[in-house]
Amino acid sequence: MSDEARLLAEIHAARALMRGSGPAREAETGPSAAALWAYAIRAADGPVDLAVVRAIRTDPATARRYRALLAGQAIAHAPLAVAASDGAVTIRRVGAFTLEILPASEDGPPLLVLRGEEARALRAIEALLGDEIVRLDLPQALDDAIVVALDPEVPEAARLGAMLRDPACAVFLL
Incomplete structure (x- = not known):
């Protein structure tokens, strides 16, 4: 050789x-x-x-x-998004988007309202907190806003709402 x-x-x-x-x-x-x-x-x-x-x-x-x-x-993400709350509404900024959690009303569950000019491009949201990972598909946007019911009967949706209220939660908009 x-x-x-x-x-x-x-x-x-x-x-x-x-x-x-x-x-x-x-x-x-x-x-x-x-x-x-x-x-x-x-x-x-x-x-x-x-x-x-x-x-x-x-x-x-x-x-x-x-x-x-x-x-x-991700279209937008916040590794440690800062949360601000007045007790009734939680608002978070993730890139160019605003995530707002509206409290439950008499006739409905809490709502996640996601607003932004590029909302039509979003297909899913994923939250990571500690060792927990929750991913939800997002519905179609209407007038640059997406509304998701955080129904307590749907474990993933309820857990997503709880995680998004925690300032240490990382959020990825996909």
Whole structure:
């Protein structure tokens, strides 16, 4: 074997060692970028990869990678949105959008009203607080506003409302 061929073989072997084997490397560094991306672009009502969810909840490095992927595809996001409340209404700014939570009335649940010029482009909202992740599909916008009922009978909607009231909650508008 020539010196050039041996050098190419050694380079190829070194690359293979650096890449590591699939399952062994995943156990060391968490889910692959492809697995995190698939989770980041999932439909709100679609199936989830529980291994990815577990990794996001338990591994801070994986959680940071996931948030970076979400931020990259989000129309607007606020890593730690500041909340202001007068007790009756909670208002938050997320990029160019305003999120307002109106209290429950006698004939309806609390409402999330999302306003912004680009509201028609939004398809989902995702909130992250601690190790909790909630994603809801958004309905069509009417006059640059989206209204979502935070019905206590729908666990995801009720939890989203509670999370959005917390100033430490990260919000991604997708």
